[in-house]
Amino acid sequence: MRVRFDGVEVEAEEGQTVAGVLLAKGIRSWRTTRGGDRPRGLFCGIGVCFDCLVSVNGVPDVRACQRVVAEGDEIRTQAGAELPS
Amino acid sequence: MSRIETADVVVIGAGIIGAACAEALSAAGMRVLVVDRGAPAGGTTAGGEGNVLLSDKAPGPELDLAVASRRRWPELIESLRAELGDEVARVEWEPKGGLVVASDRDAMGPLSILAEAQRAVGVEAVDLTPGEARAMEPYLTEDIAGAVHYPGDAQLQPVLAATAMLAAVRARGGEVRGWTEARGLVFDGSGRVAGVRIGDETIGCGAVVNACGPWAGHFSVAAGAPIEVLPRRGMVLVTAPLPHVVGRKVYAADYVAAVASSHVDLQVSAVVESTATGTVLIGSSRQRVGFDEALQVEVLRRLARSAVKLFPVLAGVPVMRTYGGFRPYTPDHLPVIGEDPRFAGLWHASGHEGAGIGLAPATGRLLADLMCGREPEVDPARFRVDRPAVMAEVRT
Numbered sequence: 001m002r003v004r005f006d007g008v009e010v011e012a013e014e015g016q017t018v019a020g021v022l023l024a025k026g027i028r029s030w031r032t033t034r035g036g037d038r039p040r041g042l043f044c045g046i047g048v049c050f051d052c053l054v055s056v057n058g059v060p061d062v063r064a065c066q067r068v069v070a071e072g073d074e075i076r077t078q079a080g081a082e083l084p085s
Numbered sequence: 086m087s088r089i090e091t092a093d094v095v096v097i098g099a100g101i102i103g104a105a106c107a108e109a110l111s112a113a114g115m116r117v118l119v120v121d122r123g124a125p126a127g128g129t130t131a132g133g134e135g136n137v138l139l140s141d142k143a144p145g146p147e148l149d150l151a152v153a154s155r156r157r158w159p160e161l162i163e164s165l166r167a168e169l170g171d172e173v174a175r176v177e178w179e180p181k182g183g184l185v186v187a188s189d190r191d192a193m194g195p196l197s198i199l200a201e202a203q204r205a206v207g208v209e210a211v212d213l214t215p216g217e218a219r220a221m222e223p224y225l226t227e228d229i230a231g232a233v234h235y236p237g238d239a240q241l242q243p244v245l246a247a248t249a250m251l252a253a254v255r256a257r258g259g260e261v262r263g264w265t266e267a268r269g270l271v272f273d274g275s276g277r278v279a280g281v282r283i284g285d286e287t288i289g290c291g292a293v294v295n296a297c298g299p300w301a302g303h304f305s306v307a308a309g310a311p312i313e314v315l316p317r318r319g320m321v322l323v324t325a326p327l328p329h330v331v332g333r334k335v336y337a338a339d340y341v342a343a344v345a346s347s348h349v350d351l352q353v354s355a356v357v358e359s360t361a362t363g364t365v366l367i368g369s370s371r372q373r374v375g376f377d378e379a380l381q382v383e384v385l386r387r388l389a390r391s392a393v394k395l396f397p398v399l400a401g402v403p404v405m406r407t408y409g410g411f412r413p414y415t416p417d418h419l420p421v422i423g424e425d426p427r428f429a430g431l432w433h434a435s436g437h438e439g440a441g442i443g444l445a446p447a448t449g450r451l452l453a454d455l456m457c458g459r460e461p462e463v464d465p466a467r468f469r470v471d472r473p474a475v476m477a478e479v480r481t
Contacts, residue, residue: 034326034362034363050325050405053325059401060325061325061402061403061405062403080328081325081326081327081328081363082328083327083328083330083398083401083402084398084401084402
């Protein structure tokens with residue numbers, strides 16, 4: 001299946017998480033921190049730490065390690081804190 | 086650091102109240118040992134929101150204590166900064182003010198009456214039209230009848246505040262010992278408190294302060310002087326950090342009624358605020374379920390629904406976690422601060438329910454004033470231990 005990450009089409013496997021798709025592409029960070037603008041990606045990997053947040057289809061604060069991709073997902077790097085669009 | 090073998094005062098409980106009592110006593114020159122059966126500031130103090138509120142209190146002894154405490158907090162933080170440095174004194178103090186919102190005309194009546202009574206005793210309370218309230222809090226629902234703004238309401242991070250006060254106690258020659266359970270008291274020949282039993286050890290001391298929060302009833306039984314302090318459970322939802330959505334402490338007018346109620350059943354009313362890191366805390370619930378810690382999804386649902394009613398934008402925001410705690414509840418809703426009439430040298434400081442963070446510094450000071458024989462700033466009569474609602478029968 002195909003999803004988009006920051007506007008670029010990316011191949012994904014059925015059942016992969018967003019984090020799985022991004023790591024498979026060699027992408028290790030997909031968020032910047034709210035205070036110091038520092039890069040963040042996967043930390044705990046089990047849904048607890050809320051560090052791997054990403055925006056999916058306009059919904060911010062989605063945990064990349066928990067969200068299983070669906071065909072056509074629009075995944076976007078999240079800059080700081082965002083409200084749902 | 087050497088371990089203290091004797092102390093002027095042993096404070097049982099290293100929560101915000103125990104820390105405030107120990108800070109005030111050590112400021113008066115006493116050598117203080119604080120013990121806690123768990124981690125310091127790890128019980129009720131870690132399970133709340135950091136409320137320093139005037140708005141939810143009707144004129145009376147609790148409001149008097151709250152006013153003294155609200156005046157004291159910034160002074161105390163400033164003096165801790167001078168004594169211990171910036172890092173220790175950083176407790177996320179935010180004098181942000183509160184906004185109490187009436188959802189309809191029925192709620193507006195009691196809110197206006199309360200605000201009028203509070204103004205009469207000097208609390209700043211400004212009546213707002215729905216438009217004025219929304220100008221202050223742009224994400225607030227349009228569906229309100231009115232609101233009252235309380236510039237005096239404030240917030241801090243309670244764990245940081247308690248540990249800062251405990252740091253001061255240590256700096257003044259006292260000691261804080263976690264994971265240490267006080268098992269009972271030791272008396273001298275005249276029946277006066279002479280020490281505390283801690284494990285196999287006895288620490289000699291001139292006075293003991295029971296600051297065990299919701300467990301103050303338990304300790305009072307172990308001490309042989311039971312008081313009626315019961316646990317009341319509260320839960321809080323935490324959102325992911327958000328951009329600026331909630332500026333003040335915003336809560337629904339029915340919160341005041343929920344605080345004052347004695348119902349056993351679940352009471353939920355929306356209390357919404359941001360923290361320094363951007364997360365939004367959503368309370369509040371009150372339930373008398375003993376010390377049952379089981380997570381109840383229905384409580385969380387009702388919290389979420391009530392918050393979305395105040396701030397519709399929160400409907401699309403994920404909840405990151407939830408936490409809760411037990412608040413020390415007394416049958417007449419007033420704290421217990423003073424010496425036990427049954428044993429000279431046994432003091433109690435508990436029963437602040439959900440207001441302990443706000444009331445802590447004035448409580449500590451009141452206790453220290455009474456213990457040192459100084460004239461107290463706040464009238465201690467209504468908080469005395471020897472009152473019918475609090476004095477429990479010795480159960481055999």
